[in-house]
Amino acid sequence: MNQHKTKELKAVNVISNELLTDDVHYISVDKPFDFKAGQVIAVAMQPTDEPRLYSIASGISKKHLSILFDVKPEGELTPPLSVVKPGDTIYISEPFGKFLCLDSPATWIATGTGIAPFISLVESKQANNVNLLHGARTLDKFFFQDYLEEQLGNNYQRFCTTEASEKTTEGRLTSYLKNSENLPTNNKYYLCGSSQMVIDVREILIAKGVAFDNIIAEIYF
Amino acid sequence: MSKEALYGKTLSELKACVKDLGLPAFTSKQIADWLYKKHVTTIDDMTNLSKKARIQLNEKYEVGLMPPQSFQESVDGTKKYLYQTNNNQFIEAAYLPEENRNTLCISSQVGCKMGCLFCMTARQGFQKNLTSNEILNQIASLPERDTLTNVVYMGMGEPMDNIENVLKSLEIITAEWGYAWSPRRINVSTIGVIPAMRRFIEESEAHLAISLHSPFNEERKQLMPIENVYTAEKLVEALHDYDFGRQRRISFEYIMFKGVNDSAQHVKGLLQLLNGIKCRINLIHFHPIPNSPLEGSDYKTMEFFRDKLSQKGITTTIRKSRGEDIYAACGLLSTKKLLKENSDTDY
Numbered sequence: 001m002n003q004h005k006t007k008e009l010k011a012v013n014v015i016s017n018e019l020l021t022d023d024v025h026y027i028s029v030d031k032p033f034d035f036k037a038g039q040v041i042a043v044a045m046q047p048t049d050e051p052r053l054y055s056i057a058s059g060i061s062k063k064h065l066s067i068l069f070d071v072k073p074e075g076e077l078t079p080p081l082s083v084v085k086p087g088d089t090i091y092i093s094e095p096f097g098k099f100l101c102l103d104s105p106a107t108w109i110a111t112g113t114g115i116a117p118f119i120s121l122v123e124s125k126q127a128n129n130v131n132l133l134h135g136a137r138t139l140d141k142f143f144f145q146d147y148l149e150e151q152l153g154n155n156y157q158r159f160c161t162t163e164a165s166e167k168t169t170e171g172r173l174t175s176y177l178k179n180s181e182n183l184p185t186n187n188k189y190y191l192c193g194s195s196q197m198v199i200d201v202r203e204i205l206i207a208k209g210v211a212f213d214n215i216i217a218e219i220y221f
Numbered sequence: 222m223s224k225e226a227l228y229g230k231t232l233s234e235l236k237a238c239v240k241d242l243g244l245p246a247f248t249s250k251q252i253a254d255w256l257y258k259k260h261v262t263t264i265d266d267m268t269n270l271s272k273k274a275r276i277q278l279n280e281k282y283e284v285g286l287m288p289p290q291s292f293q294e295s296v297d298g299t300k301k302y303l304y305q306t307n308n309n310q311f312i313e314a315a316y317l318p319e320e321n322r323n324t325l326c327i328s329s330q331v332g333c334k335m336g337c338l339f340c341m342t343a344r345q346g347f348q349k350n351l352t353s354n355e356i357l358n359q360i361a362s363l364p365e366r367d368t369l370t371n372v373v374y375m376g377m378g379e380p381m382d383n384i385e386n387v388l389k390s391l392e393i394i395t396a397e398w399g400y401a402w403s404p405r406r407i408n409v410s411t412i413g414v415i416p417a418m419r420r421f422i423e424e425s426e427a428h429l430a431i432s433l434h435s436p437f438n439e440e441r442k443q444l445m446p447i448e449n450v451y452t453a454e455k456l457v458e459a460l461h462d463y464d465f466g467r468q469r470r471i472s473f474e475y476i477m478f479k480g481v482n483d484s485a486q487h488v489k490g491l492l493q494l495l496n497g498i499k500c501r502i503n504l505i506h507f508h509p510i511p512n513s514p515l516e517g518s519d520y521k522t523m524e525f526f527r528d529k530l531s532q533k534g535i536t537t538t539i540r541k542s543r544g545e546d547i548y549a550a551c552g553l554l555s556t557k558k559l560l561k562e563n564s565d566t567d568y
Binding site: 040042050051053096097098099111112135136137141159161172173174193194195196197198199200201202203206207211212213215216217218219220221 | 333334335336338343344346347379382414416438440442443446447448449450452455512514515567568
């Protein structure tokens, strides 16, 4: 496959469009391709539009393929994508990418909608011997937290920067990492989120003795 | 800047502006001439426009050039200029004088989203895409502007992540109504954002420089997160779709890290990966950044690497380091210290 030339985008039916919080949607579409957990697809409203990339946020055995995204009011794709209805058509590429998180033991670190590939991995039953750390600004941004808690138990930790609850740790994920005295240095670390998060977390991990080749990051751009 | 900048608009955009103001269509060509050939700094300097036209233009527009805020000069003659953007952020551009050519290395974004492990710009995260005005202002407001022979888009940011504005600026530099430079005087770098790179190849004729740094997927992922999405293998596969002709150059940039990507295995990996691509490889000495886990390969290793690749038919050179003492060298540009701290993060 040559990376998503427009002619390679495929029309798919929208199955559902779920509003998870005020600006985050979880959209499911027909699944025309098999994929590997952790991969991305290119998404566009029209076959001639410039597509954007999204991590697949559903398991490999699920009937439908889903993505998780927040609406960027200035963006060209997410405002129209946020109002699609079941039966509408959108365009997606074949899945691609290599953020497959195959190694364990591993620590998975996500912020905001960066949780998407990890949801796919957990739903695909590929989350053995992993710790998942998720940072978010508000409590409603821990997407699929009940499911992740059920699947991962204590290996799922939430860090909330502005609100408190008994299930979350108050404060920044980066502060937790900085203050941790027993970070496993031989684990693989898989990071997904904004580039700034990736940079900051990677610096902390390296300062804590984690070798750079044990840190693999997926960035949003 | 409260008024809209004219500098950075393409001829078709200038035509739309003059049409909007009810001015004669030929005015757009005159404006382009004043902007891109004579580099005037005020609309009042456009003396072949009618007074009425200048008044009308002044109401809504300004030329929009901003001189650099400051500069530093290296012992090797390299100068690093600091420019302010229209929203009061900062970018850097490096002027590299040599005996037979004077090159300006310009930025395309404030910061960068790509998160490469070895790059100083990556450490400041991403703040914004530069407009074509802000990209071209680095050239137009450079004190040495008239001595420039080459421009490289290798400063802060990933040019393919701001492809619209980069293409617009390239159009202005190369068009007859613009600077009328040959595209062969321009080199645009990318880490391999494939869809935008395709657009660049199709819509511009400038040279292309691809930051590779490893031929191996797992290793490149550790150095450059982009490899998780657009692998080097797919990148090279995409290049095979195009005929670059004899004049247009593709080069691969390869920073050499001690004990990481400088072995004979890597030579073999590069030869396999680049098989069939007419290209050259530039080996770059790693300029260490603070707290980096990486070290640069020594020059003996770099020479060995260069010779092995050259023997196999790939023109390979070791790029001379410039401006390292003022943090103007490859991978060192950053305006992080000038950023306002953002406390509103989700981590």
